[in-house]
Amino acid sequence: MTDLTPSQTALIAQLRALCGHANVLTHADPGADLSPWEQDWRKRVKGRALAVVRPGNTQEVAAVVKACAAASTPIVPQGGNTGLVVGGVPNGSGNQIVLSMTRMNAVRAIDPANLTITVEAGCVLQNLQTAAGNAGFLFPLSLGAEGSCTIGGNLGTNAGGTQVVRYGNTRELCLGLEVVTAQGKVWHGLTGLRKDNTGYDLRNLMIGSEGTLGIITAATMKLYPQPAAQLTAWAAVPSMEAAVQLLGLAHQRLGPGLTGFEVMGQFALSLVDKHYPQLRVPLWQETPWCVLLENSDSESESHARGQFEALLEAALEAGCVTDAVVAENLTQAKGLWHIRESITLAQVQEGLNIKHDISIPVSLIPAFVAETDALLALEVPGVRMVDFGHLGDGNLHYNVQAPEGADEKAFLRECEDKINTLVFDQVKRFGGSISAEHGVGEQKVNKLPLYKDPTALAMMRAVKKALDPQNLLNPGRVLG
Numbered sequence: 001m002t003d004l005t006p007s008q009t010a011l012i013a014q015l016r017a018l019c020g021h022a023n024v025l026t027h028a029d030p031g032a033d034l035s036p037w038e039q040d041w042r043k044r045v046k047g048r049a050l051a052v053v054r055p056g057n058t059q060e061v062a063a064v065v066k067a068c069a070a071a072s073t074p075i076v077p078q079g080g081n082t083g084l085v086v087g088g089v090p091n092g093s094g095n096q097i098v099l100s101m102t103r104m105n106a107v108r109a110i111d112p113a114n115l116t117i118t119v120e121a122g123c124v125l126q127n128l129q130t131a132a133g134n135a136g137f138l139f140p141l142s143l144g145a146e147g148s149c150t151i152g153g154n155l156g157t158n159a160g161g162t163q164v165v166r167y168g169n170t171r172e173l174c175l176g177l178e179v180v181t182a183q184g185k186v187w188h189g190l191t192g193l194r195k196d197n198t199g200y201d202l203r204n205l206m207i208g209s210e211g212t213l214g215i216i217t218a219a220t221m222k223l224y225p226q227p228a229a230q231l232t233a234w235a236a237v238p239s240m241e242a243a244v245q246l247l248g249l250a251h252q253r254l255g256p257g258l259t260g261f262e263v264m265g266q267f268a269l270s271l272v273d274k275h276y277p278q279l280r281v282p283l284w285q286e287t288p289w290c291v292l293l294e295n296s297d298s299e300s301e302s303h304a305r306g307q308f309e310a311l312l313e314a315a316l317e318a319g320c321v322t323d324a325v326v327a328e329n330l331t332q333a334k335g336l337w338h339i340r341e342s343i344t345l346a347q348v349q350e351g352l353n354i355k356h357d358i359s360i361p362v363s364l365i366p367a368f369v370a371e372t373d374a375l376l377a378l379e380v381p382g383v384r385m386v387d388f389g390h391l392g393d394g395n396l397h398y399n400v401q402a403p404e405g406a407d408e409k410a411f412l413r414e415c416e417d418k419i420n421t422l423v424f425d426q427v428k429r430f431g432g433s434i435s436a437e438h439g440v441g442e443q444k445v446n447k448l449p450l451y452k453d454p455t456a457l458a459m460m461r462a463v464k465k466a467l468d469p470q471n472l473l474n475p476g477r478v479l480g
Contacts, residue, residue: 066184077211079153087441121152158208160437165392176220229301236287260294261392
């Protein structure tokens with residue numbers, strides 16, 4: 001360990017004594033490659049870690065935090081490293097510990113009567129879904145990265161996904177947490193209680209804090225009965241206004257059965273058709289927008305199909321839908337959802353881009369999109385808009401692709417800041433948020449003071465200082 005100070009060398013030796021030599025990785029190890037932990041998912045940033053530590057249980061996490069606190073060494077908690085705002089990788093100093101939670105992946109308990117499941121923070125979301133399904137229940141959080149993201153990361157960013165319209169963000173699905181504090185103490189809060197008014201809501205304080213206030217090691221999450229039927233429809237709509245009108249009809253006709261409502265722009269779908277032609281994107285060439293709807297019914301498939309058909313008939317009569325298809329079976333439904341989930345990957349295939357994860361009151365989204373699209377076209381002629389997202393809860397992934405044939409790196413270098421400023425100014429004007437479900441991370445930390453209420457920021461800084469006075473937990477993220 002030639003480039004380390006004596007105190008860093010001593011800390012790594014201590015961490016190896018705590019977690020085992022094989023679970024503390026450094027650049028000095030023979031054949032070491034730490035890039036999977038140091039490179040963000042979008043490959044926009046690569047840091048350098050002092051070490052990657054992989055604890056196996058909560059006691060090891062607490063001991064690691066105590067050791068790092070004594071050595072004044074910052075810690076970057078990391079789950080599946082699927083984040084999109086550079087919130088879970090180290091900076092370039094070489095002085096930060098990456099605390100990878102992936103070894104802590106157990107399902108600890110399922111309580112059928114209480115409708116809860118308790119899992120460790122490193123449990124992959126898809127494995128949680130499977131465990132719930134095998135027990136006869138539904139865990140409804142669903143997003144494109146579910147095969148690799150972890151529940152700890154989902155909680156840390158308060159992830160959303162495709163079923164927020166019915167079940168809410170990850171915050172609404174959590175009943176209890178186990179957390180290691182910045183001082184290395186363990187908060188045992190894995191209650192499955194739905195009512196507990198004994199003081200401040202520490203659980204909700206930790207959720208969405210991106211590992212800056214404490215390290216989530218386990219969580220108790222809500223379960224739901226499996227629906228009797230789940231049907232999916234794909235509809236062509238003539239405008240964003242029509243999509244909002246269809247959403248209103250879907251709420252009226254389906255009620256709580258409406259579990260998904262996704263909107264996708266024509267260019268976004270054209271990228272899927274271009275890069276994944278085997279997916280056979282329906283209707284996209286005939287309409288500026290498509291909507292993907294999901295109806296989860298507690299009665300029967302025939303009841304669900306009848307509801308869906310009545311909804312689509314009413315929408316066709318109202319003119320807010322021009323054509324539609326209803327999946328005939330589960331395979332077709334999965335195929336339609338796979339198209340939606342492939343937009344992000346298709347955009348990667350197309351090249352470098354600027355991502356925005358924003359929320360706007362649903363009623364104002366058509367005006368926001370029309371105005372902001374026009375402003376961006378004036379600011380950067382030829383810019384291509386990859387608009388898609390969770391219209392049911394007002395969350396758009398309002399992404400900007402470089403003009404066709406442009407130098408992508410030059411586009412990012414010259415245009416990213418002014419595009420972000422333009423979009424965020426518009427979001428503020430329309431009463432929205434610059435981060436709906438991805439978090440703030442490092443990417444938006446300098447923008448937050450411009451768009452967050454100053455009193456709220458002062459309160460957030462006071463909380464951070466009280467809980468992490470040494471500023472050791474994920475420093476430089478959320479609050480800078």
